[in-house]
Amino acid sequence: MAARSKKNPATEMQVKEPGKEEVGDDLLTVHEVASHLRVDDTTVRRWIKSGALEAIALPHRGKRRGYRVRKLTLDELFNRSSLPV
Numbered sequence: 001m002a003a004r005s006k007k008n009p010a011t012e013m014q015v016k017e018p019g020k021e022e023v024g025d026d027l028l029t030v031h032e033v034a035s036h037l038r039v040d041d042t043t044v045r046r047w048i049k050s051g052a053l054e055a056i057a058l059p060h061r062g063k064r065r066g067y068r069v070r071k072l073t074l075d076e077l078f079n080r081s082s083l084p085v
Contacts, residue, residue: 027056027068036074044069053077 030048034041045067047053054073058066 026071028071028074030067030069033069033074037077 028036030041030044033053034044037044044053048055048067048069053069055067055069058068060066
C-alpha cells in the first residue's frame with residue numbers, strides 16, 4: 001500500500017489575495033520606525049506626542065504607552081521633502 005500524505009494546514013504557505021492585507025502586516029513598532037529613520041526611539045515618541053507622526057495608541061499598564069505606526073504613514077514620511085522637527 002502506498003502511504004498517503006496528509007496536508008497539514010499549519011505548514012502550508014498562505015497566499016494573500018491582492019489588495020487584502022492583514023491589519024497586523026502594516027503596523028510598525030516605535031523601535032522599527034526608529035531603525036528605519038535612524039533616530040532614537042525617544043525621538044519617534046516625541047514626534048508621535050507632538051502630532052508630527054500619526055500613530056495608534058495601544059492600551060497599557062506599565063510606565064510607557066505603546067504605539068504602532070502604519071507602514072503607509074512611514075512611506076508618506078519618506079516621500080515628504082523634510083522630516084518632522
